Amino acid sequence: MSVTVALGFEASGVAAGIRRASPDLALVRSVPRAVGGAVWTTNRVQAAPVEVSRRHLELAEPQAVVVNAGVANAATGAAGIADAEATASVLAGRLGLAPEEVVVLSTGVIGVPLPLERVLAGVEAAALTLSSEGGDAAAEAILTTDNGPKQALADGGGFTVGGMAKGAGMIHPRLATMLAVVTTDYPLEPGEPAELLREAVDATFNRISVDGECSTNDAVVLLANGASGVSRDSGSDARFADALHAVCDGLARQIVEDGEGATVLLEIRVAGAETDEEAVAVARRIATSPLVKTAAFGRDPNWGRVLAAAGSAPWNGSFARLDPERLSVAFDGVPVFERGAPTGLAPSLEGVAVAIDLDLGLGAGSAGYLASDLTYDYVRLNAEYTT
Amino acid sequence: MSVTVALGFEASGVAAGIRRASPDLALVRSVPRAVGGAVWTTNRVQAAPVEVSRRHLELAEPQAVVVNAGVANAATGAAGIADAEATASVLAGRLGLAPEEVVVLSTGVIGVPLPLERVLAGVEAAALTLSSEGGDAAAEAILTTDNGPKQALADGGGFTVGGMAKGAGMIHPRLATMLAVVTTDYPLEPGEPAELLREAVDATFNRISVDGECSTNDAVVLLANGASGVSRDSGSDARFADALHAVCDGLARQIVEDGEGATVLLEIRVAGAETDEEAVAVARRIATSPLVKTAAFGRDPNWGRVLAAAGSAPWNGSFARLDPERLSVAFDGVPVFERGAPTGLAPSLEGVAVAIDLDLGLGAGSAGYLASDLTYDYVRLNAEYTT
Numbered sequence: 001m002s003v004t005v006a007l008g009f010e011a012s013g014v015a016a017g018i019r020r021a022s023p024d025l026a027l028v029r030s031v032p033r034a035v036g037g038a039v040w041t042t043n044r045v046q047a048a049p050v051e052v053s054r055r056h057l058e059l060a061e062p063q064a065v066v067v068n069a070g071v072a073n074a075a076t077g078a079a080g081i082a083d084a085e086a087t088a089s090v091l092a093g094r095l096g097l098a099p100e101e102v103v104v105l106s107t108g109v110i111g112v113p114l115p116l117e118r119v120l121a122g123v124e125a126a127a128l129t130l131s132s133e134g135g136d137a138a139a140e141a142i143l144t145t146d147n148g149p150k151q152a153l154a155d156g157g158g159f160t161v162g163g164m165a166k167g168a169g170m171i172h173p174r175l176a177t178m179l180a181v182v183t184t185d186y187p188l189e190p191g192e193p194a195e196l197l198r199e200a201v202d203a204t205f206n207r208i209s210v211d212g213e214c215s216t217n218d219a220v221v222l223l224a225n226g227a228s229g230v231s232r233d234s235g236s237d238a239r240f241a242d243a244l245h246a247v248c249d250g251l252a253r254q255i256v257e258d259g260e261g262a263t264v265l266l267e268i269r270v271a272g273a274e275t276d277e278e279a280v281a282v283a284r285r286i287a288t289s290p291l292v293k294t295a296a297f298g299r300d301p302n303w304g305r306v307l308a309a310a311g312s313a314p315w316n317g318s319f320a321r322l323d324p325e326r327l328s329v330a331f332d333g334v335p336v337f338e339r340g341a342p343t344g345l346a347p348s349l350e351g352v353a354v355a356i357d358l359d360l361g362l363g364a365g366s367a368g369y370l371a372s373d374l375t376y377d378y379v380r381l382n383a384e385y386t387t
Numbered sequence: 388m389s390v391t392v393a394l395g396f397e398a399s400g401v402a403a404g405i406r407r408a409s410p411d412l413a414l415v416r417s418v419p420r421a422v423g424g425a426v427w428t429t430n431r432v433q434a435a436p437v438e439v440s441r442r443h444l445e446l447a448e449p450q451a452v453v454v455n456a457g458v459a460n461a462a463t464g465a466a467g468i469a470d471a472e473a474t475a476s477v478l479a480g481r482l483g484l485a486p487e488e489v490v491v492l493s494t495g496v497i498g499v500p501l502p503l504e505r506v507l508a509g510v511e512a513a514a515l516t517l518s519s520e521g522g523d524a525a526a527e528a529i530l531t532t533d534n535g536p537k538q539a540l541a542d543g544g545g546f547t548v549g550g551m552a553k554g555a556g557m558i559h560p561r562l563a564t565m566l567a568v569v570t571t572d573y574p575l576e577p578g579e580p581a582e583l584l585r586e587a588v589d590a591t592f593n594r595i596s597v598d599g600e601c602s603t604n605d606a607v608v609l610l611a612n613g614a615s616g617v618s619r620d621s622g623s624d625a626r627f628a629d630a631l632h633a634v635c636d637g638l639a640r641q642i643v644e645d646g647e648g649a650t651v652l653l654e655i656r657v658a659g660a661e662t663d664e665e666a667v668a669v670a671r672r673i674a675t676s677p678l679v680k681t682a683a684f685g686r687d688p689n690w691g692r693v694l695a696a697a698g699s700a701p702w703n704g705s706f707a708r709l710d711p712e713r714l715s716v717a718f719d720g721v722p723v724f725e726r727g728a729p730t731g732l733a734p735s736l737e738g739v740a741v742a743i744d745l746d747l748g749l750g751a752g753s754a755g756y757l758a759s760d761l762t763y764d765y766v767r768l769n770a771e772y773t774t
Binding site for chain 2: 044045294295298305308311319321323340341380
């Protein structure tokens with residue numbers, strides 16, 4: 001259900017034939033007037049829909065989102081911009097909106113022109129099937145190499161937050177080949193969605209890594225229409241922030257669990273850093289280390305590789321501060337290295353999740369990160385599949 | 388021959404039984420008095436031999452180097468320091484040197500104590516077999532997961548530079564599980580070896596990447612004994628710098644070619660950046676991108692992934708400056724993307740090397756980088772092998 005679980009939202013998913021026979025085009029729209037905002041990829045190479053939608057959001061509050069899978073419409077020049085604009089215009093016409101009230105998202109292969117006729121035909125078909133039951137269909141239609149849909153919802157007490165996402169490869173901080181649409185019937189003011197989303201994304205989607213890549217198309221969009229009728233106070237605002245965080249966290253976790261070729265979920269927790277910023281740097285370095293990730297695939301509690309990664313975490317033009325003599329490491333709660341010395345313990349890592357805890361023993365900085373392992377299937381998928 | 392090709396150097400390699408039956412302990416020494424210097428890993432976690440040798444170099448000019456493979460003597464606490472000191476002392480005693488005239492290097496598994504008795508017995512045996520023909524034996528004895536020895540030499544005209552290295556996994560800028568010993572009979576003054584080495588390393592060993600890792604043990608050591616008898620002038624100094632660069636470059640290239648699981652050598656060249664520093668950042672980002680490296684394994688001229696990587700090259704707290712509309716990319720000299728638009732050409736990549744050229748079209752900054760591809764064998768070696 002996800003994006004249609006909040007009151008006043010409709011969605012649909014159709015097979016537009018963009019690069020496959022299964023559903024590959026999704027719509028989400030708010031029936032009452034909504035306010036919205038987004039967080040975008042920071043890659044210097046940005047896809048046409050990112051450029052177009054960013055501009056739309058500066059001009060108007062978004063009322064609808066159209067997502068196509070299969071073709072990213074990135075590195076497609078002026079024609080790509082025109083294609084994204086045309087997509088927004090056609091949907092706007094169908095829904096009685098201004099084109100700038102439409103957000104356009106694309107994911108898929110880079111450098112291939114959007115098959116515009118099929119996309120526009122898909123938009124027309126999807127507009128006809130919009131429904132308050134359409135969340136599942138939409139969540140299916142936005143996937144690429146994902147093994148299955150990612151949906152999450154949270155009940156805030158009197159209002160709801162729901163979201164859908166696609167992930168798979170290129171998942172990394174500052175977003176990646178990752179799209180997410182989150183809807184809520186909580187009442188927000190213009191400008192608030194972008195700000196609240198930024199906080200939630202920083203603690204969730206920006207703390208996951210499948211392969212350390214950052215794509216040209218990443219986006220998280222939030223629409224809020226107030227249809228719950230709940231009245232706001234500081235208590236409900238706090239519950240909304242929690243619910244938004246929970247939905248983003250749920251989607252982020254599903255993206256890592258379904259990372260390309262992933263067999264294990266790595267939960268990396270760093271404590272005792274001099275600063276939170278350095279804790280993030282250390283956690284990220286471990287989360288993106290090919291040696292740690294292949295060891296995880298081999299279910300090897302290889303703390304030596306964790307140490308080597310932790311000691312080379314880029315921060316502030318150097319490496320994050322760390323003293324091996326004060327450092328402790330545990331795998332799944334079993335201490336393997338304590339204050340500079342191996343304990344001799346070697347836990348067997350048998351679960352589908354592995355927790356790696358580091359205590360740097362220096363200060364109060366802490367951070368968490370989720371990562372997938374690096375496997376044969378990751379190599380196979382990316383050596384064979386042109387993305 | 389490598390480290391014994393320059394006059395006045397002896398080397399040997401013996402099987403000390405540290406973790407295997409084949410040769411795993413090497414010595415190099417200068418017969419006439421030498422001057423020397425080193426470049427070390429910048430990892431915050433540094434192995435005991437790195438700490439010990441760094442201190443030795445502050446106290447005296449190095450006359451001999453002992454290298455053991457199999458055990459890295461990293462994360463081994465005070466006992467590890469004592470073991471490295473003992474190794475230096477025993478060799479110094481055999482060769483009539485002060486302990487601080489000995490450089491100790493170790494490579495192999497982290498967190499395992501050095502089997503000191505075997506190492507010391509190996510040092511005694513190796514000291515007895517030192518010979519001016521011993522370069523090949525030494526180059527064999529320092530390897531771990533390498534497929535074969537790495538040696539290089541350059542004739543400067545009246546003097547020689549020779550070197551040996553080990554590489555394989557964890558190869559990355561700021562050095563890695565990489566050791567190299569370079570010898571020359573060119574006359575240098577105290578302090579010069581470290582300075583000249585830093586320049587050469589920055590342009591060679593610091594421009595290669597197998598997996599983006601930076602190890603606890605990396606070191607490059609240079610010994611210079613002046614035994615060639617050549618007299619110095621600005622011409623010979625320039626020839627020496629060139630010869631040193633050539634030897635470091637030759638060793639660095641062999642390390643990438645023999646990267647764990649590697650099937651192809653990626654030569655990444657970036658031109659037209661605003662600054663050299665940004666060119667390095669972009670080249671490094673491409674060289675360490677799992678998506679570019681798996682595409683190379685699949686012999687896929689996937690310029691979309693190159694663009695996405697180039698657009699997210701960390702630099703100065705943000706990403707290196709880049710404008711997709713001015714950017715051009717070629718694979719093996721065939722333009723695939725020119726000033727913002729795909730050319731439609733798709734070269735078949737059939738060689739054992741693939742050249743990726745980027746012209747950012749912004750300024751005069753340029754840089755090169757060598758990388759290996761990311762393959763099933765990389766995953767297999769690192770999921771199965773505890774390092």
